[in-house]
Amino acid sequence: MNDLVIVLTYYTPYVSGLTNVARDVAEGLAARGWRVCVVASKHEPSLPTHETINGVRVVRAPVLAKVGKGTIGINLTRMALREMRRSRVANLHLPLIEAGPLTQLAPIPVVSTYHCDVSLPPGLVNVAQREAVDGSSRAGLRRSAATIVTSEDYARRSRLWPVIAPNMVAIPPPCIPVTAGEPTYRRGDGFHVGFLGRIVEEKGVEHLVDAFLALDDPDSRLLIGGDHSGVAGGSVVDRVRAHAGGDDRIELLGFVPDQRLGDFYASIDAFALPSVNAFEAFGIVQVVGMLAGVPALVSDLPGVRVPVERTGFGAVVPPADVPALRDALIRVRDTPPDAEAGRAAAAATFSVESVLDAHEAVFTKAAG
Template identity: 35%
Template sequence: MKILMTATYFEPYKSGLSIYALRVAQSLVQLGDEVVVLTSQFRPDLKLEEDIDGVKVVRFPVCLRISKGVLMRGLHAAARHWVGWADVVNLHLPQFESPSYVRECRRQNKPLVVTYHCDLEMSGGLLNRLAGWGTQQRQTTVLRQADLIVQNSLDYAEHSPWLKPHLGKVREVATPIDWVRTTAEEIQAFRAKYNFEPDERILGLAGRVAAEKGYEYLIAALPEVLSVYPQTRVVHAGTWKGVLGEEAYQAKIEALLQPFGEHWKPLGFLPDDEFRAFFGACDALIFSSLNRTESFGIVQIEAMLQGTPVIASNLPGVRQPVRHTGMGRLVPLRNAKALAQAIIATLDEGKVSLPGAEEYLRRFAKQEVARTYQALFEEVLR
């Protein structure tokens, strides 16, 4: 099967969406499909064409940047060619340029499967909010024309004002992860490399810095946590500096962190083996997201696979891993007091292995997710 995938950002960009798309593309190639990804040349040093583990990546120069969205030079002509090549087209939204692909799919009678990662709730200035609103409006046409829509959970879809009109063609598909468990030796080596003391309690944060992550509420919760567990340290794994469109939020968080010194430690983006050891080393993962721009949180599953409980916001979609596994606690949005109490209770309890969690987590193995995608593609091709 020849599959055309599109995403605004792709490898080496690091976000939940780009990692998701990469894992699905790689796994489909391993199953024998041909995959081409059209994306932006978001950095000028990136090659315009590249092979990544058998996935052909075609990048287009950015001619205009609006917040996190981009306009790409040469995309429209290339879309015509590559839609013609493909058996099926898979768009990963949000994506400002997505209507271009829809027009070509309609013109060339090609089936369209949309992977809808999240609604857009933009923070910041007027330009940011207008960019988010404009992108969301453009995507209404895409959702209307899609043959099928993939979402991480029906819980999220049922609460999204943009997906509600299309629930009949929404399919719940698990978020892909590498099904690999870390070892005690790898965790010990990780702790030694980053100089963590044996009695330290580690609260993990994973992912890029972004306003929807709600780090300010974790910072506000820290004094109460430290009063009970003074050896606690928040450790952030992921892109800490230079996230596109998040410069003002980054500055805000760094100002709030000034009083806490070494109680907050950013590690930067880690290789896969160290990410697994990081999740295994954490006493709890904190996922205090604030709005519908967060639809699930792939890092929750990655932490649970390593036996680590998660304290997550009670948001549609985001709450599903804790609900299904019992590994952690849910907290109300924007409530630092409740977050502190949940952290303390989780640290009191320690890591607990729960029967039934394994069966749920196995759904997220990237090979299984790719087979589900193959079945959906075959469905729309019939």
């Protein structure tokens, strides 16, 4: 018997903001004594179908095919419904193509967590995929007992706001502090800027590269950490490399494992999240950086701007505005904000325990 079953497309070891939220809520509640099961796609054939990770039972459904950022396979719906029949409450992480049928057939109350609108490049196939996912999400949200969003700022600007609004509960994602590390990625005493995330279209990493190069500072360094292989929807790492032009001050680190995140944040003086569209809805990595004493430079996008606006620890700049991002980097370099005050503000605003308390309250109420 499960207290909670969580359903989503990609689960750990896949790395994304959505995946990490689901993982941290699942493991956080499991540590509090909840019996938690996660049902996800078996996005890599080598993954086990059944395993237990940090107290969470994980069940993976075989995939027939991948289309864009999503997967195709009837097994996820079937296996999720089987686990629902053994659970008290379900939590679906949207966007999820199976949301409509799952909420219609669910034998238990469903709480949906709506992360962001689907954003895909132009093209008939992508338009059809976006419409299908939006339609399924709308149906799922209408039948949900509650809809969790990471911020009202983002939710109000979502394409699905009319169906989010009636049962919305705003809860920031869990932002787990990293263990203090050593500056092992640092090269010299110059100003170090860091980015961490998947190297994909919506992250706008090439604009950060251009802004960094515009600093014209021979001692500065740009450290770009993140996966660019096996990324859903494809990577733009070649575009980033082309913008870097072989400048040896810019280093692509590849995937940075959890055990080295403390070293990464200890190596930088500013963290940049130059997102360019609304697929980015919050940016957990910027708060993790704040908790490590690193100010954030982020795009003025719904949700993404919230941590800096609430803590004052960093700067908000227009998306894809290279001169504005360059100027913000210069300000942080020349007049660094108070690291201890910024760290304290982030800790007070985004406490993991308060986030888990809020999720626990929503799930308990829905379960009756």
